[in-house]
Amino acid sequence: MVSGEDMQNGTYSQQAEYIVNYSKKLQDDLQVLGQKIKHYEDNVKCLKAQQNRLEESILDMQVALGKFHTTNHATENEDHVHVKSEDETIEHMLRHEKSAAAILCQLKTHHGAQASNLQWTKDVVGIVATLGKVDDDNLSRLLSGYLGLETMLAVVCKTQEGVKALEAYDKEGLINKSLGLHGLGSSIGRPVDAPFLVFCLESLSPYVGEFMANDPQRRLDLLKPRLPDGEPPFGFLGFAVNMITIDSVHLHCISNTGNGLRETLFYNLFLNLQVYKSREDMLKALPCITNGAISLDGGMVRRPGVFPLGNREVIDVKFPKNSEVLKLHKNYFETEKRMKETNWKKERMWEDMQREQALLDHAKFNYEIKKREFVQFVGQSSSYTAQHPYQARSAPR
Numbered sequence: 001m002v003s004g005e006d007m008q009n010g011t012y013s014q015q016a017e018y019i020v021n022y023s024k025k026l027q028d029d030l031q032v033l034g035q036k037i038k039h040y041e042d043n044v045k046c047l048k049a050q051q052n053r054l055e056e057s058i059l060d061m062q063v064a065l066g067k068f069h070t071t072n073h074a075t076e077n078e079d080h081v082h083v084k085s086e087d088e089t090i091e092h093m094l095r096h097e098k099s100a101a102a103i104l105c106q107l108k109t110h111h112g113a114q115a116s117n118l119q120w121t122k123d124v125v126g127i128v129a130t131l132g133k134v135d136d137d138n139l140s141r142l143l144s145g146y147l148g149l150e151t152m153l154a155v156v157c158k159t160q161e162g163v164k165a166l167e168a169y170d171k172e173g174l175i176n177k178s179l180g181l182h183g184l185g186s187s188i189g190r191p192v193d194a195p196f197l198v199f200c201l202e203s204l205s206p207y208v209g210e211f212m213a214n215d216p217q218r219r220l221d222l223l224k225p226r227l228p229d230g231e232p233p234f235g236f237l238g239f240a241v242n243m244i245t246i247d248s249v250h251l252h253c254i255s256n257t258g259n260g261l262r263e264t265l266f267y268n269l270f271l272n273l274q275v276y277k278s279r280e281d282m283l284k285a286l287p288c289i290t291n292g293a294i295s296l297d298g299g300m301v302r303r304p305g306v307f308p309l310g311n312r313e314v315i316d317v318k319f320p321k322n323s324e325v326l327k328l329h330k331n332y333f334e335t336e337k338r339m340k341e342t343n344w345k346k347e348r349m350w351e352d353m354q355r356e357q358a359l360l361d362h363a364k365f366n367y368e369i370k371k372r373e374f375v376q377f378v379g380q381s382s383s384y385t386a387q388h389p390y391q392a393r394s395a396p397r
Contacts, residue, residue, distance in 0.1 A: 026374040033367040040360035047353040054346045055232055059224045061339040063238040086320040089129055093153065093317055100166075100196035101127045101153040103185045120180070123162025125201070125254060128154045128269070131261055132244035133322040139275075142294050143240055144318040147269060152317045154197035156265060158255060163200050199265055201255035207263035217242075218251050218262060222272060225288035233288055235281025240273040240294070241266050245322045 093101050104127060125131065129152040134140040144152055157163050168179035175182060177191070185192045210221040219242040225233055241262065250261045272291040276282040279299030282289075286301070293301045300308050 023374075023377065026370065026377060029370050030367065030374060033363055033370060036363045037360065037367060040356055040363055043356045044353060044360060047349055047356060051346060051349045051353065054342055054349060055230075056224070058339060058342050058346065059232050059236070061342070062232070062236060086130060086133075089318065089320045093127065093129060095316070096153060096194075097190060098193035099153050100155050100181055100192055100194075101129070103181060103188070103190050103192060104155065105130075106188060106190055107184060120162060120165030123158050123165065125156040125158060125250070125261075128152050128156060128199070128265070129317050129319060131156060131250060132246055132266060132319050134244065134319045135322045137318075137321060138296060139243060140318045140321065141315075142296070142298070142300075143243070143270075144315050145312055146240075146273070146292075146294055146300065149313075149315050149317060150197055151269065152315065154199055156199045156201065158200075159202050160200055163198050166198060199268075201259070201261075201264050202257060204255075204264045204268045206255075206257065206259045207267040212242075216248075217245065218260060220263065220267065225274060225285065227285070228287050233276075233281065233285035235277040235295075236285065237275045237277055237296075240270040240275055243275065244319070 090105050093099070093105050096102050104121075104124065107121070128147070129144070134143060155166065157166070166181045168176040168182075170176050177183065177186060182192050207220055212219045212221050220239070222239050222242070225236060227233055244262065244266050246261050246266075252258075252260050254260050255264055270291075274282075274285070274289055274291075274293040276285065276293060276295040276299070278297050279295045282293050282295040282299045282301065285293070286304070289301055289304060292303050293299075302308060
C-alpha cells in the first residue's frame with residue numbers, strides 16, 4: 001500500500017525532474033541555434049569580403065580599360081589643339097612674355113650659364129605645366145582647363161627661402177625690380193609685368209596614404225568611389241592625380257620632407273578629382289563625388305553642387321604628351337573578358353550572400369522564439385519551485 005503523501009511526493013518528483021530535463025533541452029536548443037547563427041554570420045561576412053575583393057578587381061580592370069579609352073578619345077574629337085612634346089609646351093609658355101614662367105623658361109633655354117650663377121634658381125623645381133606629362137591630348141586639355149592658366153604657369157619651389165628669393169621689397173613695401181625674378185627679367189629684356197603663383201613644396205600638406213604596390217610611377221592608392229548602394233560608379237576611369245606621368249627624377253625626395261611631386265604638388269592640385277568616360281556617367285555618380293570630377297566629353301564638377309557651364313576659355317598651355325603613349329595592349333580583350341567573368345562571379349556571390357542572409361534571419365527568428373519559450377518556462381518553473389522547494393531540491397540532476 002502506497003500512502004497518499006508518497007504518491008503526491010512521487011508526482012512532485014516527476015514534475016521537478018521534468019522541469020530540469022526540459023530546461024536543459026531548451027538550453028541545448030538555444031545553444032544549437034546560436035551556433036547556427038554564428039555559422040551563417042561567418043558565411044555572410046566571408047561572402048561580403050569576397051564580394052568586396054571582386055568589386056575592387058572590377059574597378060581596377062575598369063580603370064585599366066579606361067586608359068585605353070582616354071588614349072583613343074582623341075581620334076573622336078577634332079576640335080582640340082594637339083600637344084606633342086615638352087618643347088611645344090614651352091613654346092606656348094613663352095608666348096606669355098610677361099609671365100614668370102616665360103622668364104624662367106627663357107633663362108633655362110637661352111641663358112643657361114647665367115642661371116647657374118644664380119643660387120636662388122637652384123631651389124626652383126620648375127613650372128607646373130612642365131612637371132608632368134599626360135598620355136592623351138584630350139585629357140591634357142581637360143586637366144589643364146580644370147587647373148586654369150594661372151596654375152599651369154605657376155612656379156614650383158622646394159622651400160620658403162626659395163619663395164622669398166623670387167621677389168624682394170623696398171622699405172615702402174613695393175617690389176624691388178632689381179632683385180630676384182624681377183631683376184632677372186629686366187636683365188634679359190623680359191620684365192615681369194604680371195602676377196604669378198608660386199607653390200612651395202615644403203609648405204604643402206602631402207598625401208599620407210599608401211602607394212600602389214609595385215608601381216614605378218608611385219601612384220596613390222586612393223579609396224575608389226562607391227555609390228550609396230555600395231556599387232562602383234559606371235564609367236569611372238580613375239583619379240586625375242594618378243593620370244599624370246612624372247619623370248623619375250621627380251618621383252622621390254623632391255621636397256625637404258622626402259616626398260615626390262605626386263603626393264605634394266599634384267595631390268594638392270587635384271586631390272580626389274575623378275575622371276569619367278562621359279558626362280552622363282559623371283552626373284549619375286554625383287553621390288560619390290567629393291572633390292570634383294571631369295569627363296572625357298568635357299563635363300566638369302568643381303565640387304559638390306558647383307557645375308561650370310557654357311563655353312570655357314581655351315588654354316594654350318597644356319601638359320606635354322607622354323612620349324610613351326599607352327597603346328591598345330594585346331591583353332585588352334582578355335581584360336575585358338576577365339571583367340565580364342568577374343561581374344558574373346560577383347552576381348553569383350550576391351545570390352549566395354542573399355541565401356545565407358535568409359538562413360541567418362530564419363535562425364535568428366527561431367532563436368528569439370525559443371528564447372521567449374525558455375524565459376516563459378523558467379518563469380513558470382520558478383513559481384513551481386517556490387511552492388515546493390523540498391521536492392525541487394531532491395529532484396535528480
